[in-house]
Amino acid sequence: MSGSNSSSPGYGSDARTGEAATPEPLNFAVHSLPSPVLPRAQARHGRLKMLLVLLVCAAPVIASYVTYYLIRPQGGTNHGVLIQPQQPFPDLGALPLTDLQGASVAPAALKGQWLLVTVAGGACDALCERQLYLQRQLREALGKNRSRVDRVWLIDDKAAVRPELLPALQGALVLRAPREALAGWLQAAPGQSLAAHFHVVDPLGNYMMRFPAPSDASAIKHDLEKLLRASANWDPAGR
Structure with a gap:
Protein backbone atom coordinates (compact mmCIF):
# COMPACT_ATOMS: atom_id res chain seq x y z
CA MET A 1 0.00 0.00 0.00
CA SER A 2 1.36 3.43 -1.00
CA GLY A 3 2.63 5.56 1.83
CA SER A 4 2.83 2.72 4.29
CA ASN A 5 5.76 0.71 5.59
CA SER A 6 4.82 -2.94 5.62
CA SER A 7 8.28 -4.15 6.51
CA SER A 8 8.78 -5.94 9.78
CA PRO A 9 10.81 -4.08 12.37
CA GLY A 10 14.49 -4.61 11.90
CA TYR A 11 14.15 -5.46 8.20
CA GLY A 12 13.75 -3.42 4.94
CA SER A 13 16.06 -1.78 2.39
CA ASP A 14 18.63 0.95 2.53
CA ALA A 15 17.02 4.09 1.07
CA ARG A 16 20.25 5.17 -0.56
CA THR A 17 21.45 1.92 -2.12
CA GLY A 18 18.23 -0.02 -2.45
CA GLU A 19 19.91 -3.03 -0.87
CA ALA A 20 18.30 -5.07 1.81
CA ALA A 21 19.29 -3.89 5.25
CA THR A 22 20.96 -6.27 7.65
CA PRO A 23 18.48 -7.44 10.30
CA GLU A 24 19.03 -5.87 13.64
CA PRO A 25 19.35 -8.36 16.54
CA LEU A 26 16.61 -8.32 19.12
CA ASN A 27 17.76 -7.33 22.59
CA PHE A 28 16.12 -8.76 25.72
CA ALA A 29 16.98 -6.78 28.80
CA VAL A 30 16.53 -8.73 32.07
CA HIS A 31 15.97 -6.57 35.06
CA SER A 32 16.46 -7.84 38.61
CA LEU A 33 13.24 -8.71 40.37
CA PRO A 34 12.45 -7.02 43.69
CA SER A 35 13.25 -9.20 46.71
CA PRO A 36 10.11 -10.14 48.62
CA VAL A 37 10.10 -8.45 51.98
CA LEU A 38 7.84 -10.02 54.64
CA PRO A 39 6.22 -7.74 57.15
CA ARG A 40 8.05 -7.81 60.48
CA ARG A 72 15.59 -39.61 90.00
CA PRO A 73 16.85 -40.51 93.48
CA GLN A 74 20.61 -40.60 93.69
CA GLY A 75 22.52 -42.54 96.33
CA GLY A 76 23.97 -40.13 98.87
CA THR A 77 21.33 -37.42 98.41
CA ASN A 78 18.32 -39.45 99.51
CA HIS A 79 17.37 -41.49 102.53
CA GLY A 80 16.97 -44.70 100.54
CA VAL A 81 19.91 -46.76 99.34
CA LEU A 82 19.85 -47.62 95.63
CA ILE A 83 20.40 -51.28 94.81
CA GLN A 84 23.03 -51.46 92.08
CA PRO A 85 22.58 -53.31 89.90
CA GLN A 86 18.84 -53.66 90.28
CA GLN A 87 17.62 -57.19 90.99
CA PRO A 88 14.69 -58.37 88.84
CA PHE A 89 12.04 -60.69 90.24
CA PRO A 90 13.35 -64.27 90.28
CA ASP A 91 11.19 -66.84 88.55
CA LEU A 92 8.84 -69.07 90.51
CA GLY A 93 11.48 -71.76 90.84
CA ALA A 94 13.96 -69.42 92.53
CA LEU A 95 11.35 -67.55 94.59
CA PRO A 96 8.45 -69.90 95.42
CA LEU A 97 5.70 -67.61 96.69
CA THR A 98 2.47 -68.87 98.23
CA ASP A 99 -0.51 -67.12 99.75
CA LEU A 100 -1.81 -67.87 103.26
CA GLN A 101 -3.96 -70.67 101.87
CA GLY A 102 -0.91 -72.34 100.33
CA ALA A 103 -1.71 -71.52 96.69
CA SER A 104 1.27 -70.78 94.46
CA VAL A 105 1.73 -67.17 93.32
CA ALA A 106 4.01 -66.30 90.40
CA PRO A 107 6.38 -63.41 91.21
CA ALA A 108 5.53 -61.87 87.82
CA ALA A 109 1.94 -61.43 89.05
CA LEU A 110 3.19 -58.70 91.39
CA LYS A 111 4.45 -56.50 88.54
CA GLY A 112 2.60 -53.35 87.57
CA GLN A 113 2.74 -51.58 90.94
CA TRP A 114 5.33 -50.04 93.18
CA LEU A 115 5.80 -52.46 96.09
CA LEU A 116 6.71 -51.40 99.61
CA VAL A 117 7.94 -54.66 101.09
CA THR A 118 8.60 -55.78 104.63
CA VAL A 119 9.95 -59.18 105.71
CA ALA A 120 9.19 -60.94 109.00
CA GLY A 121 8.13 -64.26 110.51
CA GLY A 122 4.47 -65.12 110.91
CA ALA A 123 4.58 -64.63 114.70
CA CYS A 124 5.40 -60.94 114.00
CA ASP A 125 7.48 -59.51 116.85
CA ALA A 126 7.49 -55.88 118.03
CA LEU A 127 9.71 -54.75 115.11
CA CYS A 128 7.38 -56.48 112.65
CA GLU A 129 4.31 -54.82 114.15
CA ARG A 130 5.97 -51.41 113.92
CA GLN A 131 6.97 -51.98 110.30
CA LEU A 132 3.49 -53.13 109.29
CA TYR A 133 1.90 -50.11 111.00
CA LEU A 134 4.38 -47.70 109.41
CA GLN A 135 3.95 -49.38 106.03
CA ARG A 136 0.20 -48.71 106.12
CA GLN A 137 0.66 -45.11 107.28
CA LEU A 138 3.21 -44.38 104.58
CA ARG A 139 0.91 -45.59 101.83
CA GLU A 140 -1.99 -43.51 103.13
CA ALA A 141 0.26 -40.45 103.37
CA LEU A 142 0.85 -40.60 99.61
CA GLY A 143 -2.65 -39.27 99.02
CA LYS A 144 -3.88 -39.60 95.45
CA ASN A 145 -0.78 -41.63 94.55
CA ARG A 146 -1.45 -44.35 97.12
CA SER A 147 -3.24 -46.45 94.47
CA ARG A 148 0.12 -46.83 92.71
CA VAL A 149 1.74 -48.52 95.73
CA ASP A 150 1.01 -51.95 97.20
CA ARG A 151 1.93 -53.07 100.71
CA VAL A 152 3.62 -56.46 100.73
CA TRP A 153 4.48 -58.60 103.75
CA LEU A 154 6.74 -61.52 102.91
CA ILE A 155 6.63 -64.13 105.67
CA ASP A 156 9.91 -66.00 105.74
CA ASP A 157 8.85 -68.96 107.90
CA LYS A 158 5.90 -71.31 108.37
CA ALA A 159 4.56 -69.77 111.57
CA ALA A 160 0.85 -68.95 111.60
CA VAL A 161 -0.15 -65.29 111.41
CA ARG A 162 -1.64 -64.10 114.68
CA PRO A 163 -5.38 -63.49 114.20
CA GLU A 164 -5.27 -60.06 115.84
CA LEU A 165 -3.01 -58.85 113.00
CA LEU A 166 -5.45 -59.70 110.23
CA PRO A 167 -7.63 -56.54 110.44
CA ALA A 168 -4.52 -54.37 109.96
CA LEU A 169 -3.55 -56.40 106.88
CA GLN A 170 -6.66 -55.53 104.88
CA GLY A 171 -5.53 -54.42 101.43
CA ALA A 172 -2.01 -55.79 101.85
CA LEU A 173 -0.42 -58.70 99.97
CA VAL A 174 0.65 -61.31 102.50
CA LEU A 175 2.78 -64.05 100.99
CA ARG A 176 5.15 -66.73 102.22
CA ALA A 177 8.63 -67.24 100.78
CA PRO A 178 11.57 -69.34 102.02
CA ARG A 179 14.12 -67.28 103.93
CA GLU A 180 17.02 -68.51 101.81
CA ALA A 181 15.19 -67.58 98.60
CA LEU A 182 14.54 -64.05 99.88
CA ALA A 183 18.17 -63.70 100.92
CA GLY A 184 19.15 -64.49 97.34
CA TRP A 185 17.06 -61.60 96.04
CA LEU A 186 16.67 -58.88 98.69
CA GLN A 187 19.70 -57.29 100.35
CA ALA A 188 20.18 -56.25 103.97
CA ALA A 189 22.78 -53.77 105.17
CA PRO A 190 25.87 -55.35 106.75
CA GLY A 191 25.11 -56.60 110.25
CA GLN A 192 21.34 -56.22 109.83
CA SER A 193 18.47 -58.49 108.83
CA LEU A 194 16.01 -58.14 105.98
CA ALA A 195 13.32 -57.47 108.59
CA ALA A 196 15.07 -54.25 109.64
CA HIS A 197 14.41 -52.56 106.30
CA PHE A 198 11.66 -51.52 103.97
CA HIS A 199 12.40 -52.73 100.44
CA VAL A 200 11.13 -51.08 97.25
CA VAL A 201 10.32 -52.92 94.02
CA ASP A 202 9.44 -50.92 90.90
CA PRO A 203 6.48 -51.71 88.59
CA LEU A 204 8.79 -53.56 86.20
CA GLY A 205 9.62 -56.05 88.95
CA ASN A 206 13.08 -54.73 89.85
CA TYR A 207 14.24 -54.57 93.46
CA MET A 208 15.82 -51.12 93.35
CA MET A 209 15.95 -49.52 96.82
CA ARG A 210 15.99 -50.26 100.54
CA PHE A 211 15.49 -47.90 103.43
CA PRO A 212 17.94 -48.02 106.33
CA ALA A 213 16.98 -48.99 109.83
CA PRO A 214 15.61 -47.59 112.03
CA SER A 215 12.91 -46.35 109.66
CA ASP A 216 12.50 -42.58 109.31
CA ALA A 217 8.89 -42.10 108.19
CA SER A 218 9.23 -38.55 106.84
CA ALA A 219 12.39 -39.37 104.88
CA ILE A 220 10.84 -42.53 103.42
CA LYS A 221 7.73 -40.59 102.38
CA HIS A 222 9.90 -37.95 100.69
CA ASP A 223 11.76 -40.59 98.66
CA LEU A 224 8.57 -42.41 97.68
CA GLU A 225 7.03 -39.15 96.47
CA LYS A 226 10.10 -38.49 94.32
CA LEU A 227 9.93 -41.97 92.83
CA LEU A 228 6.24 -41.56 92.01
CA ARG A 229 6.78 -38.14 90.42
CA ALA A 230 9.65 -39.41 88.31
CA SER A 231 7.59 -42.35 87.02
CA ALA A 232 4.28 -40.52 86.54
CA ASN A 233 4.55 -40.47 82.74
CA TRP A 234 4.94 -44.25 82.34
CA ASP A 235 3.36 -45.80 85.43
CA PRO A 236 -0.44 -45.47 85.49
CA ALA A 237 -2.36 -46.24 88.65
CA GLY A 238 -3.52 -49.81 89.09
CA ARG A 239 -2.17 -53.02 87.61
Missing part, protein backbone atom coordinates in the same frame (compact mmCIF):
# COMPACT_ATOMS: atom_id res chain seq x y z
CA ALA A 41 5.06 -9.26 62.31
CA GLN A 42 4.75 -12.11 59.80
CA ALA A 43 8.47 -12.93 60.00
CA ARG A 44 8.34 -12.87 63.79
CA HIS A 45 5.32 -15.19 63.75
CA GLY A 46 7.13 -17.65 61.48
CA ARG A 47 10.20 -17.74 63.73
CA LEU A 48 7.98 -18.32 66.75
CA LYS A 49 6.23 -21.24 65.07
CA MET A 50 9.58 -22.80 64.14
CA LEU A 51 10.82 -22.39 67.71
CA LEU A 52 7.69 -24.06 69.07
CA VAL A 53 8.12 -27.00 66.70
CA LEU A 54 11.74 -27.42 67.82
CA LEU A 55 10.71 -27.29 71.47
CA VAL A 56 8.01 -29.93 70.94
CA CYS A 57 10.53 -32.22 69.23
CA ALA A 58 13.10 -31.71 71.97
CA ALA A 59 10.68 -31.98 74.91
CA PRO A 60 11.04 -35.78 75.43
CA VAL A 61 14.83 -35.49 75.51
CA ILE A 62 14.72 -32.54 77.90
CA ALA A 63 12.22 -34.35 80.14
CA SER A 64 14.38 -37.47 80.28
CA TYR A 65 17.44 -35.48 81.32
CA VAL A 66 15.48 -33.57 83.98
CA THR A 67 14.05 -36.84 85.30
CA TYR A 68 17.40 -38.60 85.36
CA TYR A 69 19.55 -35.83 86.83
CA LEU A 70 17.14 -33.82 88.98
CA ILE A 71 14.26 -36.08 90.01
